[in-house]
Amino acid sequence: MDTPQNTALTRALTELPGPLPARGVIHIAIRHTDRFTVVGNDLAQHPGLSTTAVGFAVRIQSLPQGTEVGIKALAARFPEGEKLIAAALRELEAHGYLQRARTRLPNGRIVTRTVFCNQPAALLRPRAAAAPPQLPPAARPITTHAQASEPTVKPEASPEPDPQPEPTPDPPAPLAAPPQAAAPPFVRLVPPPTAPKPPRPPLPRPRELTPELERISTALLSGLRHHAPQFTLSEEHVRELVPGVAAWLERDAHPDTIRHTLTINAPEPVNYPYQFVKHRLTVLLPPPLPGAHDLTPPPARRNPVTPFQTCDGCERAFRAPTPGHCRDCRAEDEQRATAA
Numbered sequence: 001m002d003t004p005q006n007t008a009l010t011r012a013l014t015e016l017p018g019p020l021p022a023r024g025v026i027h028i029a030i031r032h033t034d035r036f037t038v039v040g041n042d043l044a045q046h047p048g049l050s051t052t053a054v055g056f057a058v059r060i061q062s063l064p065q066g067t068e069v070g071i072k073a074l075a076a077r078f079p080e081g082e083k084l085i086a087a088a089l090r091e092l093e094a095h096g097y098l099q100r101a102r103t104r105l106p107n108g109r110i111v112t113r114t115v116f117c118n119q120p121a122a123l124l125r126p127r128a129a130a131a132p133p134q135l136p137p138a139a140r141p142i143t144t145h146a147q148a149s150e151p152t153v154k155p156e157a158s159p160e161p162d163p164q165p166e167p168t169p170d171p172p173a174p175l176a177a178p179p180q181a182a183a184p185p186f187v188r189l190v191p192p193p194t195a196p197k198p199p200r201p202p203l204p205r206p207r208e209l210t211p212e213l214e215r216i217s218t219a220l221l222s223g224l225r226h227h228a229p230q231f232t233l234s235e236e237h238v239r240e241l242v243p244g245v246a247a248w249l250e251r252d253a254h255p256d257t258i259r260h261t262l263t264i265n266a267p268e269p270v271n272y273p274y275q276f277v278k279h280r281l282t283v284l285l286p287p288p289l290p291g292a293h294d295l296t297p298p299p300a301r302r303n304p305v306t307p308f309q310t311c312d313g314c315e316r317a318f319r320a321p322t323p324g325h326c327r328d329c330r331a332e333d334e335q336r337a338t339a340a
Contacts, residue, residue: 037062040119046095052084053091060098060116069114096120203240203278204247204285217245220255221277228263230270237274244281251288 012028013020020026039058046054059078060069071089075082092098099115117123206213221238224231233241248258262280270276306319313329325333 042119042121043097048095049091050088052080053088056085056088057092057097057116061118069116070112092116096123201282203244203282205243206246206250209243209246213246213249214242216249216255217242220245220258224259224263224277227259228266230266230268231263231273231277233273233277241274241277241281244278247285248281251286253286 009028013026016026016028037058039061043049043054043057049057056074059074063069071082071085074080074085078085080088089098089100093100097117097120099117101113101115102110103113104110218238221233221241224233245258249255261284262277266276306321308317309320309323310317311326311329312323313325316326316328318326
């Protein structure tokens with residue numbers, strides 16, 4: 001019997017949209033809500049880094065600020081040895097992800113400072129100059145109507161000032177970016193562990209539990225321990241499972257087939273043989289055998305054929321469902337009736 005985790009993965013696999021690849025990895029992506037670290041593909045798929053170096057880069061990236069990431073500190077935290085850790089750190093340092101430098105503290109102690117960058121290639125790109133901050137509309141000066149209508153007083157003796165060049169108009173404010181579409185709602189593919197489990201299906205029962213079916217079912221369940229000692233059932237459990245085996249026998253299942261289905265590929269050990277046998281009797285119940293009428297193909301549909309008739313007037317053959325006159329004779333009879 002599969003573990004709950006494998007059952008959940010199988011159920012989530014059936015809910016994936018679209019056709020699945022015939023081979024290779026299939027991703028079941030569940031969005032994280034807490035305790036996660038974003039790792040770029042430039043690091044996860046770096047062609048020049050070993051898997052060990054990528055793993056330690058992800059480990060270092062997930063640690064909080066100020067955590068010791070020296071060789072001895074990492075060796076005490078993880079199972080890899082110091083030589084393997086040192087080689088991985090040298091790889092990260094050669095590709096620009098890691099930088100180690102010795103610095104002197106104010107008390108004179110020399111320590112090693114480790115700087116980690118998740119995108120070293122982004123540091124080499126030219127950075128755009130920062131635009132001057134734009135004042136929000138609420139902070140801009142507003143000229144009221146009273147201030148605009150207030151006359152300006154010119155001094156009488158002051159000379160005319162030199163004409164000042166007209167101020168250049170401010171560049172137009174950049175257009176606001178269009179609102180991004182809202183992210184699609186998160187759909188959980190795997191139910192949480194606290195979700196209520198659906199009720200288990202009941203044990204199948206035959207239409208009529210005859211004494212012969214009850215005898216064969218009891219003998220089959222009691223004899224399971226001769227084929228597999230771990231399937232030793234109590235007398236009470238045998239009585240409860242008899243209707244399930246009788247339902248299989250009623251559907252023309254051979255006793256050897258039932259015994260093989262109940263004991264094949266069983267886990268070691270079977271802690272609860274009663275629950276295990278009940279589960280297989282319920283889930284693996286075969287359908288009833290088809291009858292003779294179910295295997296008979298339906299009759300082919302044929303278009304009805306109109307029979308031939310002999311005209312009572314000219315004795316010419318024509319097709320009609322009932323005897324009578326042909327079309328020409330009927331037309332002559334109508335013309336004579338009209339002339340009369």
